[in-house]
Amino acid sequence: MTTYDTIVIGAGMSGVTAARMLDDAGADVIVLEARDRVGGRMHTDRAAGFPVDRGASWVHGIDDSPLWDLVQALGIPTLEYTVGSFQAGGRPIENFDGEGRAMDPASTSQWVADVEQADRLLAEEITRSSPGDTYLDVTERALDRSGLEPERIDEVREFFRHRVEEQCGAWVGDLDAHGLDEDAIDGDEVIFPRGYDELPRRIAAGLDIRLGHVVTRIERTDRGVTVSTRNGEFSARNALVTVPLGVLKAESIEFAPPLPDAVGGPIARLGMGVFNKVFIQFPERFWREDSYVLRALGEAGEHWHSWYDVSAVSGIPTLLTFAAGPFGRRMQDLSDEEVVADVVSALRFLYPDAVGDPTAHWITRWGQDEFSNGSYSHLAVGSSHHDHDELAGPVDAVLHFAGEATWGDEPATVGAAYYSGHRAAERILGRSIDLAEFAAGITARERTPAS
Ligand SMILES: Cc1cc2nc3c(=O)[nH]c(=O)nc-3n(C[C@H](O)[C@H](O)[C@H](O)COP(=O)(O)OP(=O)(O)OC[C@H]3O[C@@H](n4cnc5c(N)ncnc54)[C@H](O)[C@@H]3O)c2cc1C
The missing domain is CATH 3.50.50.60 (FAD/NAD(P)-binding domain)
Incomplete structure (x- = not known):
């Protein structure tokens, strides 16, 4: 041998x-x-004639990044897409309040300010946390101190929960208080129009x-x-x-x-989280041309909450949404048809009479993949x-x-x-x-x- x-x-x-x-x-x-x-x-799926990234899509922050240096040295084309780390603002986002109503620019600015204020308090609570404290513990302490009205607190709480699910694939109560310490994004984010x-x-x-x-x-x-x-x-x-x-x-x-x-x-x-992707294509765009994300806050976004416009990759109106944490695990047991129907009904709640019948979809189930058994690790x-x-x-x-x-x-x-x-x-x-x-x-x- x-x-x-x-x-x-x-x-x-x-x-x-x-x-x-x-x-x-x-x-x-x-x-x-x-x-x-x-x-x-x-994992880029090219069966449809254009790339669909079923696994990683983003370089999260290109400043001082040796990974970005490598991408550039190899001459790989990219598209700027700076909302891949669950930001509340920074790029055009179509927000909907807890009852599914489109938010105007003033209420959107207020929302972004609410998140920034709560995030500052959250950083303080994380610094003073004790071993064994969960991210849920520190989140609740920060929200208690925020002085926001109950409804606005609910929306920020939901946002923090979803951020943990997307970044870690975990429930907020299972993540260590320091579980997002390494999550700083320096510079723009990019995706790969030829597939990552x-x-x-x-x-x-x-x-x-x-x-x-x-x-x-x-x-x-x-x-x-x-x-x-x-x-x-x-x-x-x-x-x-x-x-x-x-x-x-x-x-x-x-x-x-x-x-x-x-x-x-x-x-x-260490924990292994679950984060799944659902890509859905539509006959026509029903969201604004310049929107990076469509986002439902509070109760309206309890399950499906953020849809990313990735139409530029295929030239066909395409939204990418995620199911992560406990919801991501439960989703894996549903059929494709059930998942698509659920996503479309959530979108129709936000855009009544505007959402056409989907023409194609891609759904991942990384938690059921025997050579991965989850999506990525986190600080349990x-x-x-x-x-x-x-x-x-x-x-x-x-x-x-x-x-x-x-x-x-x-x-x-x-x-x-x-x-x-x-x-x-x-x-x-x-x-x-x-x-x-x-x-x-x-x-x-x-x-x-x-x-
Ligand atoms: C849905 C999803 C979205 C993501 N989005 C992003 C993103 O936007 N940006 C980002 O930076 N990261 C993202 N990630 C994370 C990123 O994809 C991973 O961190 C990275 O690709 C992991 O690389 P790796 O080499 O550690 O592991 P892997 O890529 O998993 O490589 C390990 C290899 O081991 C093989 N293997 C497993 N078991 C065996 C065995 N018994 N014998 C032989 N081989 C075996 C597997 O098949 C696999 O090929 C995402 C991940 C997922 C799942």
Whole structure:
């Protein structure tokens, strides 16, 4: 049996980044990927003739972002879309009050001011929170101090709850008070009109990636690792595990010997949230041309609340809405027809007589995907930011971990996956790797015809 230098498990953004860096350094690397495609939670569906990003869509904040540097170095086109982090204002948003009535500019400004005021108080409450406090605890304390009228408090409360659901895929009462500390967005946000999975695909080009290889067991000794798949065994001097936290939590991979507490503890403590997408196309646009988002506040938006206009990607009137947290889990058990009917009825409440019958839809169910078991990680009550980075290992110098859940600075993002793959490659090689050279290597290879 060939003994590789490194076996990378998972061909998502973190796995292909690390594998490409190790390969560039001359290491003998193989990537074992369970799915029949590269990209993992970056998944662009092109079956309809235009791209639909079923996983990640946004770069959240392009200022001082090495991820954005990479996108630019590869010349990947983007569209500005700066409301991807559940902002209340900043870009044109069509807001509807708790009874479904369109809000005028004055009430919209008041609403944005309410959120900003409550957010300032919330930041103070988070700073003075105690271990074990949930995001719900600190939210309620901030709202108690806000002095807002009860109806306006209800709308801000609902907004905070939805923000946690979208950013973390979790219920606000399950998230640690510090669970959104790393959520600052610097600069504009962008989406990808050619589909976001172009990025991992181009990084992966030319690597030895074995698709359809589901890893079931990883045995380690002082000398290296043996990785078992449903298609046979592979051995190497070391392994890099990049499967999602949900897969580690489900124990679908057996580690022999079992993982020590230093890594097993974070796996148990961190949470894996659910965040699902519903894209719906309509025969005609019934919202304003310049609107980034249509948003129902308070009771009107209890379930479906925010619809993002992504028509620019396909040229067809298209809204993207989300179902996250407990609602996102429940939605997964509904049929597509039930989901679409529910979304359309919520829209018809806001735009009576204007909403035509949908012409197409796409619905994700990431919580039921056995190779993800959820959408992204979050700081569940009882966990800490250190848990993310502790999860990276290494274990016995031969077993490393990467992936969004292993990066404490901005977990749950493509950036986290990229940076954690970079860190793992540096640790395995025992030297630093320059990101600009990495990007230049990808474009240089693309210019050189394969021999
Ligand atoms: C719906 C959704 C929307 C998102 N939106 C954004 C966004 O707008 N912006 C953003 O920055 N981030 C977003 N994210 C998060 C982002 O997609 C992830 O953080 C990132 O892609 C994770 O990369 P990764 O390499 O850590 O994991 P993954 O991409 O999940 O890669 C892990 C790989 O391991 C493979 N695998 C699993 N089990 C096995 C096994 N047993 N054997 C072999 N292989 C296995 C998987 O198939 C997968 O390919 C979103 C995620 C979801 C689900």
